Amino acid sequence: MFSVQLYRIYFRTNIDFSELVLEEIIGIGGFGKVYRAVWIGDEVAVKAARxxxxxxxxxxxxxxxxxxxxxxxxxxxxxxxxxxxxLKEPNLCLIMEFARGGSLNRVANGCSGLGMCVTMNSFSFMA
Structure with a gap:
């Protein structure tokens, strides 16, 4: 179980953008760009709003x-x-847990960084 202090660190709502260290762009979508970043020592994904x-x-x-x-x-x-x-302009973004291995879209459309090839049909039983 998390301590109250860890809960506040890992689940607080408002994060100051200056606490983030953006590393590289890992994706671009309808919402905006997604960066691999570091926040308080943890690897995270930052979804920057377009x-x-x-x-x-x-x-x-x-x-x-x-x-x-x-x-x-x-x-x-x-x-x-x-x-x-x-939510402080101009850095409107979501800070998310980071998942290694590439996007689900990449996995669903062929070979992933996990070393396996799959198709959308492989995911049909998961729904």
Whole structure:
């Protein structure tokens, strides 16, 4: 069981962007870029929100909040955990648990960094 101090470190909501050390881009999606990063000594994934200059910044902030709420509700050992969120402009991002081995999309579409080849049909029994 986590101590109260560890709980606050690993599950606090607001994270100061200056506590993150971005290492490299590991993906790009509809939400924005995903970076491998280090936060308080742990490897994490940082999902940086894409900001549309034609859109009000408050809408982008709300999108980040909604994504954070979604991940916060999904508590399961097989789902990447949300560690926290940064809502201070211009660094709007989610701080997530980091998973080695590549993305599920990469695994589903062929060979992964795990050394195995699979197809989408292989995942059909998991649903």
């Amino acid at each position: 900001y549309d200059p034609d859109e009000d910044i408050s809408q982008t902030i709300e999108n980040v909040r909604q994504e954070a709420k979604l991940f916060a509700m999904l508590k399961h050992p097989n789902i990447i955990a949300l560690r926290g969120v940064c």
